[in-house]
Amino acid sequence: MSTPLFPRSDDKNTCNLREAITNEYIIVGEYTYYHDFEDPLKFQEKNVLYHYPFVNNDRLIVGKFCSIAHGAKFLFNGGNHKQAACSNYPFAIFGELWEHEFGITESWDNKGDIVVGNDVWIGFEALIMAGVTIGNGARIGSRSIVTRDVPPYAVVAGSPAKQIKKRFSDEDIAFLEELRWWDWSEDRIKKDAGLLMGNIASLKQAVGR
Incomplete structure (x- = not known):
């Protein structure tokens, strides 16, 4: 069975996400969908942030049959500022201004890929941080900020997200x-x-x- 861009012919706010992705560093499984009140086809532009895979080789990997609600965002390593540095200011990014030639990745910590398992539900405007792995069957509450790995079939919510319960x-x-x-x-x-x-x-x- 071929997977259409829009799984419901009368609904242009919900798309089968894999069919809308052109970035080779965003890998999405079959039947995972994204709903957006405006344009779901702009997911990789509006929802995958600070993603510079040509520098970090970091990826967003999402499994099959996931449900992703409006405004859920994935914040990648380029949005980090180096934890161990004395200053929060990213001098390497503005090397031209300060007359230095730093490697740009010296401005941030690379925590790796974001990996979302299968059959995961990510709620309205949730934020998933770089390096996080979310297990199969998990549920992420609306507007949660997920900074740590989520076990399979866990329910997490809050800022930062904490486990509320296990589903089973x-x-x-x-x-x-x-x-x-x-x-x-x-x-x-x-x-x-x-x-x-x-x-x-x-x-x-x-x-x-």
Whole structure:
């Protein structure tokens, strides 16, 4: 099944994000969508910030079946100022002004990629910082600022974001991590979509657990 740019023909505010991305350093899985009240096709321009992969080789990696709400942003390493430096001022960026030839990356700490797992829900205007990994099935509350890794199937919220709860028991989380339904065939997902929308007991029963 081909994935259309707009998964609902009458809705131009929601796009299948992978189909809208042209930046090779932004990698998005199938069926992950982004909703924007204005123009979702400007995601890589308006929502991926301070991203200079030609300098850092840092990437935004988003898994399959993620839900990303309006205004969620991913703040990359170029927005950092070097933690260990005596001054917060980025002299290397303004080397011409100060008559020095510093390497531009001397102005910031490189914390690496931002990695978002599969089936993650990122709420309205959440902010994900460089170097963060978000586990499968996690939920990120609206306007949260995520500065640390988020475990699979955790619910986090706040500024900075803290874990509020786990969505399921440890046993059920392990089951879902092993099941990896997002890697099923399209035919199987079509057949079992109702189970995926239901409770975990019914899903476990259906797959013989």
